[in-house]
Amino acid sequence: MRKKTAGILVAALIAAFALSYGWGADEEKIVVMNPRGIMPEIRKIPMAPRPATLDGRTVYIVDTKYPNTKPFVEELFAALKEKYPKTNWVLRDKFAGYMDDDPKLWAEIKEKEACAIVLVGH
Amino acid sequence: MGVPSVPMITQRFEELVTTIAYKKGIPNMRITYTPHPITDRPAELCRQYVAGNDPLTGRPMLEEIYDSLTRPLSAEDAKAGFLKRDPRPRLIGPDTRDKLMEYFHEQGFTDGNPVILPTEEKVDEMLKATSRERDEWVGQMRPSPPHEAWYYTVEMVAVNAVMAGAKPDYFPTILALASKGVTSLFSSTSSFARMAVVNGPIVEEIGMNTGIGALGPMSRPNSSIGRSWTLISKNLGGSGKPGETYLGSQGNQLNYNNLCFPETETGLPEGWKPLHVQKGFDSSDSVVSIFSGWSINDIAWYSPLPIHEVIRGWLENFFSFGVSQATLILDPIVAADVASKGFASKEAYARYLADNTGTPGWLYWSEHPKELKQAESGVEPYAGWLKRGKDTVVPVSRYKGGRRGSSSFLASKDTNEPTTSIEIVVTGGGTNTFWSGGDFGYVGSASVDHWR
Numbered sequence: 220m221r222k223k224t225a226g227i228l229v230a231a232l233i234a235a236f237a238l239s240y241g242w243g244a245d246e247e248k249i250v251v252m253n254p255r256g257i258m259p260e261i262r263k264i265p266m267a268p269r270p271a272t273l274d275g276r277t278v279y280i281v282d283t284k285y286p287n288t289k290p291f292v293e294e295l296f297a298a299l300k301e302k303y304p305k306t307n308w309v310l311r312d313k314f315a316g317y318m319d320d321d322p323k324l325w326a327e328i329k330e331k332e333a334c335a336i337v338l339v340g341h
Numbered sequence: 342m343g344v345p346s347v348p349m350i351t352q353r354f355e356e357l358v359t360t361i362a363y364k365k366g367i368p369n370m371r372i373t374y375t376p377h378p379i380t381d382r383p384a385e386l387c388r389q390y391v392a393g394n395d396p397l398t399g400r401p402m403l404e405e406i407y408d409s410l411t412r413p414l415s416a417e418d419a420k421a422g423f424l425k426r427d428p429r430p431r432l433i434g435p436d437t438r439d440k441l442m443e444y445f446h447e448q449g450f451t452d453g454n455p456v457i458l459p460t461e462e463k464v465d466e467m468l469k470a471t472s473r474e475r476d477e478w479v480g481q482m483r484p485s486p487p488h489e490a491w492y493y494t495v496e497m498v499a500v501n502a503v504m505a506g507a508k509p510d511y512f513p514t515i516l517a518l519a520s521k522g523v524t525s526l527f528s529s530t531s532s533f534a535r536m537a538v539v540n541g542p543i544v545e546e547i548g549m550n551t552g553i554g555a556l557g558p559m560s561r562p563n564s565s566i567g568r569s570w571t572l573i574s575k576n577l578g579g580s581g582k583p584g585e586t587y588l589g590s591q592g593n594q595l596n597y598n599n600l601c602f603p604e605t606e607t608g609l610p611e612g613w614k615p616l617h618v619q620k621g622f623d624s625s626d627s628v629v630s631i632f633s634g635w636s637i638n639d640i641a642w643y644s645p646l647p648i649h650e651v652i653r654g655w656l657e658n659f660f661s662f663g664v665s666q667a668t669l670i671l672d673p674i675v676a677a678d679v680a681s682k683g684f685a686s687k688e689a690y691a692r693y694l695a696d697n698t699g700t701p702g703w704l705y706w707s708e709h710p711k712e713l714k715q716a717e718s719g720v721e722p723y724a725g726w727l728k729r730g731k732d733t734v735v736p737v738s739r740y741k742g743g744r745r746g747s748s749s750f751l752a753s754k755d756t757n758e759p760t761t762s763i764e765i766v767v768t769g770g771g772t773n774t775f776w777s778g779g780d781f782g783y784v785g786s787a788s789v790d791h792w793r
Contacts, residue, residue, distance in 0.1 A: 246437055247437065247438070248434065248435035248436055248437055249434060249435060249436070249437075249438060249441070249458070249460060250432050250433070250434040250435045250460070250461070251432070251433050251434055251441055251458045251459050251460055251461075252431065252432060252433070252459045252460070252461060252464050252496075252500045253429060253430055253431055253432065253433050253500070254445075254450050254459060254497070254500045254501050254504060254572065254576040254577075255429060255450070255497075255576050255577070256482075256491035256492055256493040256497055256576060256577035256578070256579070257429060257491060257492045257493065257497075258426050258427075258429070258489070258491055258579070259489055259490065259491070259492070260423055260426070261363070261364060261365075261366050261423060261424040261426065261489075262366050262421075262422075262423060262424075263366045263367075263368070263420060263421055263422045263423060263424050264365070264366040264367050264421075265414075265418070265419045265420060265421050266367060266369070266370075266371075266414055266418045266419065267343045267344055267345045267346070268345070268414060268419075269345050269410060269411050269412060269413060269414060270345065270410070270411060271411060271413075272411060273407060273410060273411060278410065285380060286380060287380045287381045288379050288380050290382060290383065290384040290387045291375070291379040291382060291387040291390065291391070293384070293387075294384060294387040294388045294390075294391045295349075295387075295391050298388070298391045298392065298403060299403060299406070302403050303403075303407065318486065325344070328344050329343060329344050333344070334344065334345040334346060334410045335344050335345070335346040335347075336346070336347050336348075336349060336406060336410075337346060337347075337348045337349070338348075338349045339348060339349065339350050339351075339354075340351070340378070340379065340380055341351055341353070341354075341377070341378045341379070341380050341530065
């Protein structure tokens, strides 16, 4: 009887110890709130129809003017002109810095029904 | 815009550009990649790049461009409609705390350190600190201009405030920060840092540390308000995913708590206005102000020179990102020393600094090739400057004009002093004559009282 009482006491002590130190708490399941914000809808933009050939067409090479990338842009321009001579390749600097928009240039390209290569650094 | 086009991107940014293309609604955008980087490469190497292959597809670069501009569209390419987004459940779980913590880390919800799991009870407790409705919109935020903006409510800000370890008392300040819609993790290859300065009665109310160690990890409100901004930027502003929504090459340690500290208004010399008053608020208003920059120097140096001259000398030679803005964080002892030399206001000292700092020669001439040519052709005043030696300081201040596109450098209303791009904030415990300075510029301020 004394052994049994002692056993119960030890078990109770272990349980109390375990509870006080949070043993088993990790097994408790909880629900938490989502920290993420709301993403906007994405409207799909159909791509512009492609011409069958670039012969006789104008293609703008738009340099966004990322610092010190001019040699690459000029080499690209020269290589395209040489490889595809029937295309009218136009090299143009975008207005202002590489982070700035240039709606006038985009309108010009569209008006001329041209194609565009837009170069971005780095 | 209805124009057949092909962007050319360096291969390092594949993840960024495909993600942005998706978010802009063109998931199948035809992109040609070049080797990385193309900046600062000699013409001969560029010629090889152009004659070579797209490093990602392995196809000849020029042929790929031609093909991208002429290949007929697939049915999918030509389709309109909406693209799929991940659903956003309001609640996550149930699961054990350990597993939820791991999930938060895996999802990128954290700053890499453990967070307080945002149970509904804790979030409700946070929400009691504001009169605002939990569903009220607070703002929108994006990693940088090309990226989409995400939107968030008062409740969503509260979730992140809980995660950062903030007490409910801090919540109006955190809401004010969030309301500015400025990410603390700006996506640029240069690794931006941010700074948040708190002014007004709220500082004492919530027990911010204005004394010893104000800039260090010594105070729960200083630390957790700053940390909240990082978590808000990640979770509500869609920022901070390396390669996709964060491009800082080395990253920035300051982003952990965004240099969040209060100004020691009781330590301001007579006549020196607190930052929020300089920006048009009343001294009784509680305000949080945001700064943007990259780096901060902690200057601990004894000198026979008067301290206002030491600061001038540092500012003249300071260089980080080539920007023309600076913020000085002065210990109250330093502020008092500067004021004792006759500078009756922060603006007066900023004006003195702008008027009496030049630009190191190596920096000036490297950034002004046109002027260098003029100097070499004998055009004055450039020729005279160059004659003194290419490394000699050029008498052109970098801090006179104020920062373009910002209202931040307007002169204070009652002095009409000309603008400078130098800000001055006072904080610290007055244990020594030390100060900090960096390339931070003022972005804007928000009323904390508005969010109580």
